[in-house]
Amino acid sequence: MLIVPEALIAGLVTPEDAFAAVEATFAAMARNDAYNFPVIREALGEGRQYGFKSGLDRAGNIMGVKAGGYFPGNAARGMINHQSSVFLFDPETGLPTAMVGGNLLTALRTAAASAISIDRLARKGAKVLGIVGAGHQAGFQLRAAARIRKFDKVVAWNYHPDMLPKLGEIAAELGLPFEAVSLEQLGAAADVIITITSSPAASLLDKHVRPGTHLACMGTDTIGKQEVEPALLARARVFTDEVAQSVSIGEAQHAIAGGLIKAENITPIGAVIAGLAKGRQSDTEITLFDGTGVGLQDLAVASAAVERAVAQGVAIDVKV
């Protein structure tokens, strides 16, 4: 069995690698070549969440599980709140093949998913990027979005405004003007909005969002989290990584529970990538990607990390 520890990941997997791996995975899901197993996610108390995301990609010959979760007390200890590890297995024999550090990979694959949605669904002329959130993932989201579209400016809002300057530093690094704004100003200015918070209630309201906006709602990945008003999903065309997760643990859970949208009206982004469904159809429609984070994304980037580690001779080989 190979071990690829967290410390090696940054030197092995680029954001471009993550984009390509996740895009191929979403398309494989749409072609039924790959599927995710049901998610297990448990509340441990004091806001801690722990669980397992797993799946099988027959086309890529990848099977495995990501074990991990969200531990809000970590930041005070100088660690990031998200902690995870990926385990890969041989789909034929079930033998373990690799254990891979999952923290940076999670950020890369999550940012890749929203970047894929922006690439496929945002208006061609999109110029202003809005970000709701300023935690660990937000910087990765900003970098990934800036890689695929030429934005002129970033506007941002966060529930904890003191966290925004750090996001501003990343925008400055990318050469993008950055402005901390109200939610009203954000919605009025932004062509693309990424939401990436652990909020338990909607921040961004339907009235804040202009026609033609693309939203990538990335923070809601468990029951009870919520970033946007359900009416916004009713007004938008809704896309997702996986419909089953979108309606149960994703942003759509609230609009579904309220009877505002139906599962059959939610389009997997993989179907757009595979040419099986239409993406944006006009400059005025609102598109909303409900990025819930699927196990197959984790397995795809972990598998890429193992391949690179082997090629570079840095994977740690442990006899089992």
Ligand code: NAD
């Ligand atoms: P973080 O702890 O570093 O940051 C949390 C963010 O949420 C900050 O912007 C904070 O201000 C905001 N926030 C906290 N409490 C809030 C409240 N009551 N109301 C509004 N905003 C609040 O977390 P992170 O690692 O940046 O992750 C952000 C979210 O993204 C989490 O919910 C995490 O579970 C989720 N996530 C999703 C995926 C996916 O694939 N969809 C992947 C990784 C993380």
